[in-house]
Amino acid sequence: MQIFLEQLHQVLDQKYILTEDQDKNPYLTDWRKRYTGKALAVVLPRTAQEVAQIIRLCAINQVAVVPQGGHTGFCGGATPDSSGKQIVLNLKRMNTIREIDVANQTITVEAGCILQAIQEKAAAQDFLFPLSLGAEGSCMIGGNLATNAGGTNVLRYGNTRDLCLGLEVVTAKGEIWNGLKGLRKDNTGYDLRDLFIGSEGTLGIITAAVMKLYPLPISQWTTLVAADSVVSTITLLNLFQKRATSLLTGFEMMTQESLDLNEKHFPQMANPLKGNPPYTVLIELSDHESEAHVRQLLETILEEAFEASLITDAVIANNLAQANTFWHMREHITLAQAEEGANLKHDITIPLSALESFIEETDALVRAKFPGVRIINFGHLGDGNLHYNIAPPIGVDHKAFNLTNEKPIHELVYAQVERCQGSISAEHGVGQLKLEGLRAHKGEVAHELMKTLKRALDPQNILNPHKVVSI
The missing domain is CATH 3.30.70.2190 (Alpha-Beta Plaits)
Structure with a gap:
């Protein structure tokens, strides 16, 4: 691994390769403090070319990469494992807004751009960038795209996927795919853009994107x-x-x-x-x-x-x-x-026609089997996305309760989701939190197709392994 670290120094200045524990630690624990990993190094590239060089070195040395943005995710998708052999590739230095095309109503941004900064830049040109999240002051557009984030404006404008027209992506081979076209119609074969949006860095690393803008409401x-x-x-x-x-x-x-x-x-x-x-x-x-x-x-x-x-x-x-x-x-x-305190989160989608049944039946089942729990249910009703969260009874130790009851509560809630033909992940992604449950939820055919895509685009399994799908 020492040879690999020395090779990294040929790509990045020493101050952008963090190897000391006190420097790495802020990047190793997720926002909910649920997952903590170890890393060989945390690297902070500034350009897509530097990302590509880093990935080529990782491919040669068979070092796995965990892409990371604002580190605000809920599912552990940007946290390394405990081996200490992976690197964290944080994109916060890639924060340039490259262009606003007024006539085309698009904005081209790098993956490390803070969501709020994009909103403000658009507003200064009398445009609306409608993606809006509670974490918009710290989350980054690369992470929003990697998880296909939703937020409060999905009802009118759609998820992050619906706002994206083109991407720049570094592949597992360290090649750069430049798909930064601001086209609303491009019917030339497979839609490569859609492969990478929502893939949580397991198929490629998003380094820039062309996003839609809208006239600013008055x-x-x-x-x-x-x-x-x-x-x-x-x-x-x-x-x-x-x-x-x-x-x-x-x-x-x-x-x-x-x-x-x-x-x-x-x-x-x-x-x-x-x-x-x-x-x-x-x-x-x-x-x-x-x-x-x-x-x-x-x-x-x-x-x-x-x-x-x-x-x-x-x-x-x-x-x-x-x-x-x-x-x-x-x-x-x-x-x-x-x-x-820590609570059990369920980011789910339910068809509106089944929403009343889901809430009434699931509330009753949860309260009957886990007396005294508090059901913190809220969400984007317009698109059927509920944040159906369970807090322990008042006075009960949160960690002890969650350790004992997490699995049966998840199984109960997700069984109800399946009964209503919903989704176990609406807008927060899969990460490592829902890795085990995804196979049953997607079905064998869909899960095998996902594995086929992963093997084809990342045959060495170096891009965010053991997140979303395992091969």
Whole structure:
């Protein structure tokens, strides 16, 4: 391995090859502190050419590579194993916004660009880059693409995959594929771009991307509404989709328990709706017409919802600061869970037609088999994505509870997901957390196809091994 490290010095300056424990440690533990690994070195390239050279050296020396961005993932996909023989390839120095093409409405960015920086750069040119996540101040676009991240605007704009037009990728051979074309139509054979998006660095390393931009909305109105049941929230969603159509850009559901936990750790995030109802829904409309037009449309739909007894209370944000407070309530739930202690997370998708059945039946099963647990259920209701998380009973040690009950709780929840023909991973990826369950979930044929792709594109298995799929 010493020869390999010496070869790395021919590619990168010494200060970008971290080998001392105190320098490597910040890169070796995932955000949830669930996984901690070891690494031969952490390397910090600046260009795609440097990445390619590093991968060629890894291929020659049979050293595995763990690509890493902002290190905000939930599934351990960017954390090395315990062998100490892998390298972590962190892309944070690759943070240049290469181009904004105003006429084509695209932005070309390197993988290490912070999501919020891309949003701000686009806004400065009167464009919207709609990908929005709770971690947008630290997550990087390369990781967003590698996991096909979702977020709060999927309902209107789609996942990260839907926002991407082209990629630059370093292959397992250390070759650079330049697919940075800002084309909305390119029907020339296999869509190589889609192979790499969502592959979590197991098929190639994304180093840059061409992303779509949209005209910046001139008016946005945000409201919080109270509902008594899941079926009311789904009927309300259908009403807004029918009346507001494409103006509906956000529809987030939060349960009473999730907002109680929020207020416990962040008192300033108290729910402004009376009594913190069973279900609170955050709704956002965006348009390019006058604010008066959107406000009137929002009020009209809410009036119809009141008359149909779909909602029992509503608060419309009067200014941007109040709207941001509403969104912060939603985004702080994850932080509140972290403050409370380790919990069992389920990032799942359920068809809207089965959502009521899933929540009612799964809640009942979980509470019957694990008395006293707290179900922190919230998510992007508009696309069926739930963050269905289980916290131990109050006063019970979190680590001990999770160690004993993680497997049976996961099996129970995922069995319910399968019953409803849902997905065990909606937007956080697979990583190492869901590696074992993926085969059963995907089915034998799909799993073998995935393994075939992995063998074809990474025959030495040096790109993020034992993540997503094992060969």
